Amino acid sequence: MKEFGYQRAGDVSGAVAVLDADPEARFLGGGTNLVDLMKTGVERPARLVDVRELPLDTIEEVPGGGLRIGATVTNSDLAAHPLVRQHYPALAQAVLAGASGQLRNMATVGGNLLQRTRCGYFADVSKPCNKRDPGSGCPAVEGEHHNHAILGASGHCVAVHPSDMGVALTAFDAVVSYETADGPGELPLAEFYLPVGDTPHRETALPQGALITAVTLPPAPVAGHSRYRKVRERASYAFAIGSVAAALEISDGTVTGARLAFGAVASRPWRARAAERVLVGAPATAETYAAAADAELAAAEPLRDNAYKVTLMRNLTVAVLTELTEETAR
Template sequence: MREFGYERAVDVADAVARCGADPDARFLGGGTNLVDLMRSGVERPASLVDVCRLPLDDIEVTSGGGLRIGATVTNSDLAAHPEVRRRCPALAQAVLAGASGQLRNMATVGGNLLQRTRCGYFTDVSAPCNRRSPGSGCPAIGGEHRNHAILGASEHCVATHPSDMAVALAAFDAVVSYETTDGAGELPITELYLPVGDTPHAETALPHGALITGVTLPPGRPAARSRYRKVRERASFAFAIGSVAAGLDVRDGLVHDVRLAFGAVASRPWRARSAERTLLGGPVGPGAFAAAADAELAAAEPLPHNTYKVALVRNLVVAVLTELAEEAVR
């Protein structure tokens, strides 16, 4: 591990000033991803700016009935908060589906959103990887890619984004707030992550030195009746091979509102807008849900060893939406 400096920020302005002045500095929250990457040599910061004690650890109900979640709220506290469970159960379920209890006690909301891919070629510094070393190639395309992207990938990168939390937030139009030396800003979470294109090393739209300060989840009936379902290769402490966050508002047997996002299928949480448009205003039922999934997955371009993900995600969509529709008429 490269030697590095360590500084503890006294407030948000101090944090962004310290990190903004040094292109090789990184913010340190719980460190559950960053420290691992430092140990493997993927990340080599010159200094760490500790932000975990900044006063960004509150969860508040907004005046409109949404939720404002501070960036240093731990995953455990987020999943256990009664207002999160009541107003967006899919978010609590997504957080509990990730990592282990010990890691959730350390990991923060801001850090979770910025965690980097778990592609084996990315984390192996002896292997080429366009995301880690631009222009070196993507060996996953012709190599091990069973858990890689089927949507939105490119010839330069087929890695997937690992966050469960981000999938749920993407489904319900969360907005990410951040602070820089030039002032505050906001980004819809669906715009936070950049398309992989030919620059996979550019992962987010955040300005240099930006510190995520919180996430706002707007109110909405689909969020209040929502679910997150994750499929993985073992029962716990494993990343998804496919996941779905869904919210459904049914009135008089028709879909009044619906939200869908997929995980483990792209380099970013995948908002399933084609599926949503297909369902909106139509009847509920397994056939309609399958047709909506097919409309979204028509753009899928699986690799030889991950074609199973198309059927997996389709079945997840049908199962989760069917359960939500049944709950709506009880």
């Protein structure tokens, strides 16, 4: 591991000032991803700025409804919060599915959104990787890619984003607040992650040196009837091979509102807007749900060894939406 400096931030402006002056510095939250990448040499910051003690660890209702979640709120506290469990149950379920209890106790909301892919080629500095070393190539395209992207990828990178939390936040139109040396800013989560294109090393639209301060969930009555389901290769803690965050409103047997997002299928949490368009106004039936999934997955471009994800995501979508429908009928 490269030697690095360490300092604890006293306030937000001070933390931002350090990174503004030193582009090789990094913010340190729980460290559950960053420190691992430092051990393998993927990340080599000159300085770590510890932001865990900043006053960004509260969850509060915002005027008109919705929630504002501080960036240093731990995953455990987020999943256990009564307002989250009541108004955004899929978010609580996603967080609980996302890691072991020990990791949830350390990991933060801001860090979760910024965690990097678990692609084996990215994590191995002896291998080429366009995300880690731009222009070096993407060996996953022809190599080991059974858990890689089927949507929105490019020949430059086929890795997937590992966040479970981000999938639920995407379904509910979350907005990311941040602070820079030039002042505060906001990014809808739909714009937060950049398309892969030919620059997979540019993962987010955050300005250089920006510190995430909060994530805001706007009011969404449909989110109160929501669910997150994750499929993984072993029952214990593991990253998803496919996941769905879904919410439904049904009236007289017709879908009147729907939110749907997919995980582990793209370089970012994938909002299934084509599927949503099919759902709203259609009968609340398994046939509708299958048609909605097919509409979204029509754009899939699976690789040699991951075409199974198309079938998996279709079946998972139908299963989750059917379960929500059955709950509504009780």
